[in-house]
Amino acid sequence: xxxxxxxxxxxxxxxxxxxxxxxxxxxxxVESGIRITQHSTRGQEATQIAATAAxxxxxxxxxxxxxxxxxxxxxxxxxxxxxxxMGKGTGCCAGKGGVHxxxxxxxxxxxxxxxxxxxxxAAGVGLSIKMRxxxxxxxxxxxxxASNEGNIxxxxxxxxxxxxxxxxxxxxxxxxxFTPNIETTSVQDIADRAQGYGIPGAIIDGNDAxxxxxxxxxxxxxxxxxxxxxxxxxxxxxxxxHTAMDRFHLGGYRPKEEVDEWEKKDPVKKLRxxxxxxxxxxxxxxxxxxxxxxEEIEEAEKFAKxxxxxxxxxxxxxxxxxx
Amino acid sequence: xxxxxxxxxxxxxxxxxxxxxxxxxxxIMGEDVKINVWTVTRDLHKExxxxxxxxxxxxxxxxxxxxxxxxxxxxxxxxxxxxxxTLYAADSIANQAAKYRYMCGGGDFKVPIVFRVAGGGSSGGxxxxxxxxxxxxxxxxxxxxxxxxxxxxxxxxxxKTAIRDNNPVVFFEHKLCYPxxxxxxxxxxxxxxxxxxxxxxxxxxTIVSYAYILHKALKAADQLAEEGIEAxxxxxxxxxPVDTECILKSVQKTSKLVTAEEGTKxxxxxxxxxxxxxxxxxQYLDAPIKRVAAAxxxxxxxxxxxxxxxxxxxxxxxxxxxxx
Ligand SMILES: Cc1ncc(C[n+]2csc(CCOP(=O)(O)OP(=O)(O)O)c2C)c(N)n1
Ligand SMILES: [Mg+2]
Numbered sequence: 001x002x003x004x005x006x007x008x009x010x011x012x013x014x015x016x017x018x019x020x021x022x023x024x025x026x027x028x029x030v031e032s033g034i035r036i037t038q039h040s041t042r043g044q045e046a047t048q049i050a051a052t053a054a055x056x057x058x059x060x061x062x063x064x065x066x067x068x069x070x071x072x073x074x075x076x077x078x079x080x081x082x083x084x085x086m087g088k089g090t091g092c093c094a095g096k097g098g099v100h101x102x103x104x105x106x107x108x109x110x111x112x113x114x115x116x117x118x119x120x121x122a123a124g125v126g127l128s129i130k131m132r133x134x135x136x137x138x139x140x141x142x143x144x145x146a147s148n149e150g151n152i153x154x155x156x157x158x159x160x161x162x163x164x165x166x167x168x169x170x171x172x173x174x175x176x177x178f179t180p181n182i183e184t185t186s187v188q189d190i191a192d193r194a195q196g197y198g199i200p201g202a203i204i205d206g207n208d209a210x211x212x213x214x215x216x217x218x219x220x221x222x223x224x225x226x227x228x229x230x231x232x233x234x235x236x237x238x239x240x241x242h243t244a245m246d247r248f249h250l251g252g253y254r255p256k257e258e259v260d261e262w263e264k265k266d267p268v269k270k271l272r273x274x275x276x277x278x279x280x281x282x283x284x285x286x287x288x289x290x291x292x293x294x295e296e297i298e299e300a301e302k303f304a305k306x307x308x309x310x311x312x313x314x315x316x317x318x319x320x321x322x323x
Numbered sequence: 324x325x326x327x328x329x330x331x332x333x334x335x336x337x338x339x340x341x342x343x344x345x346x347x348x349x350x351i352m353g354e355d356v357k358i359n360v361w362t363v364t365r366d367l368h369k370e371x372x373x374x375x376x377x378x379x380x381x382x383x384x385x386x387x388x389x390x391x392x393x394x395x396x397x398x399x400x401x402x403x404x405x406x407x408x409t410l411y412a413a414d415s416i417a418n419q420a421a422k423y424r425y426m427c428g429g430g431d432f433k434v435p436i437v438f439r440v441a442g443g444g445s446s447g448g449x450x451x452x453x454x455x456x457x458x459x460x461x462x463x464x465x466x467x468x469x470x471x472x473x474x475x476x477x478x479x480x481x482x483k484t485a486i487r488d489n490n491p492v493v494f495f496e497h498k499l500c501y502p503x504x505x506x507x508x509x510x511x512x513x514x515x516x517x518x519x520x521x522x523x524x525x526x527x528x529t530i531v532s533y534a535y536i537l538h539k540a541l542k543a544a545d546q547l548a549e550e551g552i553e554a555x556x557x558x559x560x561x562x563x564p565v566d567t568e569c570i571l572k573s574v575q576k577t578s579k580l581v582t583a584e585e586g587t588k589x590x591x592x593x594x595x596x597x598x599x600x601x602x603x604x605x606q607y608l609d610a611p612i613k614r615v616a617a618a619x620x621x622x623x624x625x626x627x628x629x630x631x632x633x634x635x636x637x638x639x640x641x642x643x644x645x646x647x
Contacts, residue, residue, distance in 0.1 A: 060395075062391075091428075092428065093426065093427055093428030094428035094429065095428075096425060096426065096428050096429075097426050097427060097428055100426045100427075102426070102427035102428065102432065104427070104430055104431040104432060109391075109394060109395075110394075110423060110426060110427050110432070112418075112419070114414055114418050114419075117387065117414055117415070117418065117419055118387075119387075120381075120383065120384040120385070120386070120387030120388045120390075120391070120415065121387045121388065121390050121391035121394070121415075121419065122391060123384070123387075123388045123391065124387060124388030124389055124390060124391025124392040124393075124394075124395075124399075125391040125392070125394065125395050126391075127376075127388060127391070127392050127397075128391065128392040128394075128395040128396055128397045129395070131350065131373070131374075131392075131397060132395075132396055132397075150383065151383055151384060151387065151414075153381075153384075154379075154381035154383055154384025154385075154387075155384055155387065155388070157379055157381065157384070158378070158379065158381065158384050158385065158388050161379065317429065318424055318425045318428065318429030319424075319425050319465050319466055320424075320466065320490050321424055321429075321433040321489040321490050323433075323489055
């Protein structure tokens with residue numbers, strides 16, 4: 001029985017459901033012809049939501065392109081998130097970031113379009129936290145494909161040598177685009193690379209929210225107490241593939257049996273069953289959460305659709321800081 | 324305040340020292356910044372301790388880390404040892420620093436960082452990996468400001484302005500300028516970004532230049548004066564935003580334009596200046612525009628040959644005379 005409080009577990013569950021329903025909604029919007037680059041989080045809800053649940057409100061997130069779990073987990077209102085994805089002026093980046101979600105108040109520091117560009121940036125946020133003698137932590141996500149970028153090496157070395165309060169989470173979902181990582185990556189376990197930086201590397205079941213929470217909490221505590229970074233590798237799977245075009249196994253690069261196997265490890269279902277098994281929640285309580293979330297996402301859709309687009313003047317603003 | 328004679332390198336160091344004393348958010352990052360081959364950051368750690376950070380060889384990494392620190396309350400001055408190595412850091416500078424604020428929707432997101440790009444400028448056989456002038460590469464990016472001073476006074480004043488600016492600034496330096504001496508006031512003063520300076524007045528032709536080759540342009544102007552041609556020489560000082568007004572005003576007076584730079588011609592700074600004048604001041608011209616720039620070559624790694632493709636005083640003078 002994990003020493004995680006009921007409130008936290010229910011928050012994790014409801015955010016995972018929120019993410020799942022949001023993800024489904026984005027798929028429908030894409031099908032209806034609205035252009036959103038959807039890197040679906042389906043199948044990867046556990047780690048993103050659980051790890052962000054282990055943060056304090058003032059902690060930072062340096063996100064990456066896979067899905068929206070880090071945004072929802074950090075407390076972003078789906079209305080604002082969806083508005084941004086649709087390019088509306090009510091979005092968190094005033095309709096100029098699109099999938100590159102950022103939010104100053106939530107300390108979501110900006111999702112790059114360039115793989116791994118944010119890893120040294122995360123090290124620098126960590127350096128700044130140390131120099132300002134603050135107590136915050138940075139949670140930095142990236143994928144198995146990005147783990148081969150030079151910037152990962154440079155950024156992890158910097159964070160390690162500075163003992164910066166950064167927790168790296170690599171979500172290893174076995175593929176980058178349509179290439180299996182066995183063709184591209186020199187190690188089976190990316191966590192092994194932590195050794196090269198003299199930092200701890202941990203492997204977790206990326207579909208197990210409780211494991212994700214516990215591993216993240218430990219690494220976050222370690223970072224906060226000045227002991228430096230940790231690399232957590234979460235083994236998981238993208239059920240819907242790379243983007244919306246890949247939902248139904250584009251090009252047959254991954255066998256249907258493989259997808260079916262991973263469907264059985266559905267992280268949302270897994271947590272739901274676990275919560276009932278340890279009698280932390282009843283089916284009825286969880287159904288209520290599911291139902292409320294569906295309504296919330298319907299409202300988010302309505303809000304985003306009714307929101308105005310930014311004006312041309314707004315779009316051309318903010319290239320420079322005038323102050 | 325009293326002015327002293329000091330070198331360009333010393334003036335830069337003084338700007339850093341004063342800004343670090345004035346604002347504790349200012350930090351220095353880069354390779355070997357405590358001893359420092361250029362001497363610009365030398366020994367500042369003795370005064371400012373941990374705020375001077377020797378970084379690993381990882382131009383992309385520590386430039387990106389500078390962006391992260393800038394986003395969250397610091398004001399990093401990041402040294403990249405040679406112009407050539409900015410290409411390793413190009414993503415951190417041009418894709419991240421330049422675009423961060425905009426992509427995040429403005430507001431509280433800002434990136435007050437200075438990339439001091441040291442070295443540059445071919446000399447002594449250092450060749451094409453330690454001698455390029457790559458400033459033109461970075462004038463292309465909205466979101467950045469780009470500076471390239473020619474003398475100690477401007478070096479100090481512009482570096483201070485750059486450090487106080489809330490935007491990413493790429494601050495180019497030229498290794499042949501480091502030993503150049505000039506009068507520099509003690510204490511605080513700034514030089515505005517985006518303002519060129521007329522270094523020599525003349526009525527017959529405008530020479531637009533900057534950085535080290537500006538000094539060659541001034542020598543060419545002296546030679547031309549002996550032959551009866553009075554050249555007006557403009558030091559751009561800032562390459563983005565460029566001081567269009569100063570250039571157009573001069574061309575309106577002289578009716579002739581020559582640009583002089585050390586980088587390559589195609590897509591160079593001179594190309595941009597020529598285009599601005601063609602677009603906004605063609606009516607003032609009575610002759611074609613001449614661009615003096617590096618040969619279409621790779622800088623030879625040879626002390627004997629490395630100036631062969633770099634424009635010299637005579638090249639500038641010749642280009643001017645071709646217009647008469
Ligand atoms: C520098 C860079 N190279 C390539 C791309 C194109 N790209 C976008 S996502 C992606 C795959 C990323 O794979 P991985 O890191 O495993 O994350 P996943 O999509 O599997 O979650 C690629 C190659 C990019 N955005 N940036
Ligand atoms: Mg992957």
